[in-house]
Amino acid sequence: MTTRTASWLPLSPGERAVALEVLVHGPLSRSEIARRLSLSAGSLTRLTKPLLESGLLVEVPEGAPLAEVRQGRPSQPLDIVAESRSFVGFKITEDMVYGVVTTLRSEIVTRYDRPLATHDPHRVADQLGEMTAELARAYPGLAGIGIGVGGLVQDRAVVGESAFLSWRDVRLAELVEERTGLPVVVENDVSALVEAETWFGAGRGLDRFAVLTIGAGIGYGLVLGGKRVPCAEEDRGFGRHWIVNPNGPLTPDGARGSAVSLLTIPSIRYQIRAATGRDMTYEEILARSAEGEPMPARVIDEAARALGALVAQISNFVIPQKILLAGEGVGLMDVAGEVVWETIHAHRHPLADPVHLETKVSDFHDWARGAAVLAIQVLVLGNGAGVNAE
Amino acid sequence: MTTRTASWLPLSPGERAVALEVLVHGPLSRSEIARRLSLSAGSLTRLTKPLLESGLLVEVPEGAPLAEVRQGRPSQPLDIVAESRSFVGFKITEDMVYGVVTTLRSEIVTRYDRPLATHDPHRVADQLGEMTAELARAYPGLAGIGIGVGGLVQDRAVVGESAFLSWRDVRLAELVEERTGLPVVVENDVSALVEAETWFGAGRGLDRFAVLTIGAGIGYGLVLGGKRVPCAEEDRGFGRHWIVNPNGPLTPDGARGSAVSLLTIPSIRYQIRAATGRDMTYEEILARSAEGEPMPARVIDEAARALGALVAQISNFVIPQKILLAGEGVGLMDVAGEVVWETIHAHRHPLADPVHLETKVSDFHDWARGAAVLAIQVLVLGNGAGVNAE
DNA sequence: CCACTTACTTTTGGGGCGGAATAATTGTGG
DNA sequence: CCACAATTATTCCGCCCCAAAAGTAAGTGG
Numbered sequence: 001m002t003t004r005t006a007s008w009l010p011l012s013p014g015e016r017a018v019a020l021e022v023l024v025h026g027p028l029s030r031s032e033i034a035r036r037l038s039l040s041a042g043s044l045t046r047l048t049k050p051l052l053e054s055g056l057l058v059e060v061p062e063g064a065p066l067a068e069v070r071q072g073r074p075s076q077p078l079d080i081v082a083e084s085r086s087f088v089g090f091k092i093t094e095d096m097v098y099g100v101v102t103t104l105r106s107e108i109v110t111r112y113d114r115p116l117a118t119h120d121p122h123r124v125a126d127q128l129g130e131m132t133a134e135l136a137r138a139y140p141g142l143a144g145i146g147i148g149v150g151g152l153v154q155d156r157a158v159v160g161e162s163a164f165l166s167w168r169d170v171r172l173a174e175l176v177e178e179r180t181g182l183p184v185v186v187e188n189d190v191s192a193l194v195e196a197e198t199w200f201g202a203g204r205g206l207d208r209f210a211v212l213t214i215g216a217g218i219g220y221g222l223v224l225g226g227k228r229v230p231c232a233e234e235d236r237g238f239g240r241h242w243i244v245n246p247n248g249p250l251t252p253d254g255a256r257g258s259a260v261s262l263l264t265i266p267s268i269r270y271q272i273r274a275a276t277g278r279d280m281t282y283e284e285i286l287a288r289s290a291e292g293e294p295m296p297a298r299v300i301d302e303a304a305r306a307l308g309a310l311v312a313q314i315s316n317f318v319i320p321q322k323i324l325l326a327g328e329g330v331g332l333m334d335v336a337g338e339v340v341w342e343t344i345h346a347h348r349h350p351l352a353d354p355v356h357l358e359t360k361v362s363d364f365h366d367w368a369r370g371a372a373v374l375a376i377q378v379l380v381l382g383n384g385a386g387v388n389a390e
Numbered sequence: 391m392t393t394r395t396a397s398w399l400p401l402s403p404g405e406r407a408v409a410l411e412v413l414v415h416g417p418l419s420r421s422e423i424a425r426r427l428s429l430s431a432g433s434l435t436r437l438t439k440p441l442l443e444s445g446l447l448v449e450v451p452e453g454a455p456l457a458e459v460r461q462g463r464p465s466q467p468l469d470i471v472a473e474s475r476s477f478v479g480f481k482i483t484e485d486m487v488y489g490v491v492t493t494l495r496s497e498i499v500t501r502y503d504r505p506l507a508t509h510d511p512h513r514v515a516d517q518l519g520e521m522t523a524e525l526a527r528a529y530p531g532l533a534g535i536g537i538g539v540g541g542l543v544q545d546r547a548v549v550g551e552s553a554f555l556s557w558r559d560v561r562l563a564e565l566v567e568e569r570t571g572l573p574v575v576v577e578n579d580v581s582a583l584v585e586a587e588t589w590f591g592a593g594r595g596l597d598r599f600a601v602l603t604i605g606a607g608i609g610y611g612l613v614l615g616g617k618r619v620p621c622a623e624e625d626r627g628f629g630r631h632w633i634v635n636p637n638g639p640l641t642p643d644g645a646r647g648s649a650v651s652l653l654t655i656p657s658i659r660y661q662i663r664a665a666t667g668r669d670m671t672y673e674e675i676l677a678r679s680a681e682g683e684p685m686p687a688r689v690i691d692e693a694a695r696a697l698g699a700l701v702a703q704i705s706n707f708v709i710p711q712k713i714l715l716a717g718e719g720v721g722l723m724d725v726a727g728e729v730v731w732e733t734i735h736a737h738r739h740p741l742a743d744p745v746h747l748e749t750k751v752s753d754f755h756d757w758a759r760g761a762a763v764l765a766i767q768v769l770v771l772g773n774g775a776g777v778n779a780e
Numbered sequence: 781c782c783a784c785t786t787a788c789t790t791t792t793g794g795g796g797c798g799g800a801a802t803a804a805t806t807g808t809g810g
Numbered sequence: 811c812c813a814c815a816a817t818t819a820t821t822c823c824g825c826c827c828c829a830a831a832a833g834t835a836a837g838t839g840g
Binding site: 402404429430431432433436437460461462463464 | 826827828829830831834835836837838839
Binding site for chain 1: 815816818819822
């Protein structure tokens with residue numbers, strides 16, 4: 001039961017691959033791992049031995065459920081001790097810091113939020129440090145911190161530009177490391193969510209996987225070959241120029257008929273406000289649309305068609321195995337899912353593979369969890385170097 | 391100077407990687423190959439020695455041009471003897487068979503076309519056999535045959551369905567192999583072109599690469615991580631349901647405002663015919679549009695906008711390093727390239743990476759060359775197995 | 781002619797993998 | 811109750827392939 005706080009760095013590539021496979025795909029027997037990684041049974045014994053000795057993996061007592069009617073020597077599933085390390089994830093918004101503590105498997109153990117009183121970088125770092133200190137009392141085994149911020153983030157460490165915080169070139173990772181002594185990763189929030197879903201969520205084990213988020217803005221992430229594809233505009237707001245319907249509405253953000261104008265929560269609220277003079281919440285608009293009130297129904301219908309067109313375009317051109325729809329705005333699917341699907345089908349070849357669309361409601365703690373996953377990645381893969389190398 | 395007609399099969403993976411690198415990226419010195427494949431200099435000596443001995447590679451006398459002002463021992467570039475093997479590629483259309491002979495590097499050495507008098511599978515195979523026999527007289531070192539067909543092709547051997555030939559489940563590879571004694575690969579024509587461009591053309595060495603063809607129909611191919619992504623509808627006509635402009639024209643093929651209706655040569659000619667009652671060739675329409683004649687100009691303008699929107703969508707969602715535009719219809723770019731680019735920019739984030747769009751005029755011999763590349767791949771990679779494995 | 785640079789070759793040592801033989805552990809069938 | 815089959819894991823050995831280091835080759839510049 002060694003408790004190395006450092007990292008998994010002294011692992012050989014083979015060992016790391018085994019650890020990663022077990023971490024991401026749950027308890028697995030040695031022979032199962034051998035099949036997945038196309039290694040021989042002998043290699044597996046060799047690779048797992050040091051991992052078991054170091055306490056990173058354990059043999060689990062084989063929960064009977066997968067017993068079946070198999071004969072032969074029973075397999076001995078291996079598992080990661082997910083609770084052996086804890087990670088902190090923060091999501092910074094304009095007026096709040098949302099925090100979570102997760103296990104190695106990115107399961108949320110605790111939530112802890114606090115209002116953000118100031119935007120001064122040092123004061124924000126102070127607050128993150130204090131929150132971490134308080135969390136550390138309950139979870140002494142903290143191994144790293146991930147921070148998600150909307151905006152442009154460089155080298156997983158520096159906030160190059162963030163409009164809502166009025167930050168430019170803030171070395172946030174450094175500031176928080178100084179205060180906590182823990183390794184810190186900073187990343188754009190959408191990128192973090194995509195990484196999290198790739199490792200532990202809907203994109204687990206997939207080769208081609210796309211994430212579309214709708215909420216205050218549009219987010220998009222593409223994962224190919226298990227790696228997220230970096231994109232120049234990813235930190236500056238997707239969808240402002242994705243013209244879905246040239247005759248669509250004009251809103252303060254985004255070009256006429258763009259995904260932003262048609263789909264984001266602020267734009268939808270703006271459209272209702274402009275048309276009716278009344279200010280409604282997004283939920284209210286959805287509810288009234290479901291009840292058939294004409295104006296909300298028209299706006300929501302248009303949004304659903306736009307969403308369907310986007311999903312179809314992604315399906316047609318990226319040919320992903322799965323598309324994940326996430327964010328605060330996915331309630332749209334509950335109210336207008338049928339219209340979305342109709343539009344998808346209208347934009348797809350009838351013989352094309354069916355679109356595998358998964359919807360996931362996300363609150364701010366999911367964004368924070370995404371940030372925590374980055375800290376996990378850094379620990380598991382060795383210090384961040386080369387993670388987002390092209 | 392051994393002349394093994396078989397294949398490169400007895401090569402180790404390392405040797406094959408070296409051979410492939412030299413084949414695809416031209417003459418390279420050992421140290422350059424070492425850098426590209428991240429191998430040590432020592433490994434390269436080891437790997438290249440058997441390749442040189444077997445005559446697959448040769449040391450070229452270093453054509454002075456790349457001399458530069460370098461000091462040190464001059465490098466000794468290695469090259470494939472591209473002429474050591476020849477390959478035949480056929481493209482079958484409704485009334486013609488286009489044939490080419492290429493080198494190992496897929497350079498076209500000879501063209502040889504013949505009208506296709508019948509669609510009977512055995513007679514077609516007879517004709518392909520005869521054409522191959524005639525070509526074999528001039529090029530005795532034929533090592534394989536590739537055949538490109540529009541339609542659904544299974545296992546690189548069987549034409550599952552081809553509308554214009556009225557074929558169903560024709561085991562074309564088998565039929566031609568019987569007549570020629572050479573290994574035969576059959577593939578959908580668009581797929582073949584994409585493979586060819588990936589190995590020897592615009593997509594060489596790229597990680598993410600998309601091909602869009604416009605001509606009698608729309609073609610699309612995606613290459614990720616150097617491998618073409620298979621797609622369920624690829625053999626049944628892309629673009630019939632890619633709705634680019636919901637208010638666009640309605641044509642016999644494709645849904646209203648679809649890429650097919652807006653962009654394919656038959657649809658453009660149909661639009662002009664429907665509007666003016668006159669039948670014009672595609673070239674004529676392009677010419678008159680350039681001269682400002684209103685009706686052709688309108689149709690071409692609309693087509694250009696559609697093309698721009700498609701390219702932008704691909705850029706936005708796939709984030710490719712390059713998009714290749716090919717086919718018989720790319721003359722559109724010459725006449726209306728500006729409109730296309732305007733539309734692309736209107737659909738892209740201003741801070742996004744610039745779109746790298748390459749245009750390539752293709753005639754039927756390019757399609758045949760694409761088919762020949764498949765034969766090259768089979769020889770180089772070992773008999774086709776696993777090439778299109780998911 | 782000698783230092784210096786770069787390219788290639790040879791040799792050596794070691795890591796890691798596959799494969800065969802063995803042990804462990806259970807179910808099956810007489 | 812005991813072989814026997816089936817399956818998983820372990821041990822051991824040999825091979826392959828690679829990196830590192832040291833040596834050789836071939837040129838440039840003072």
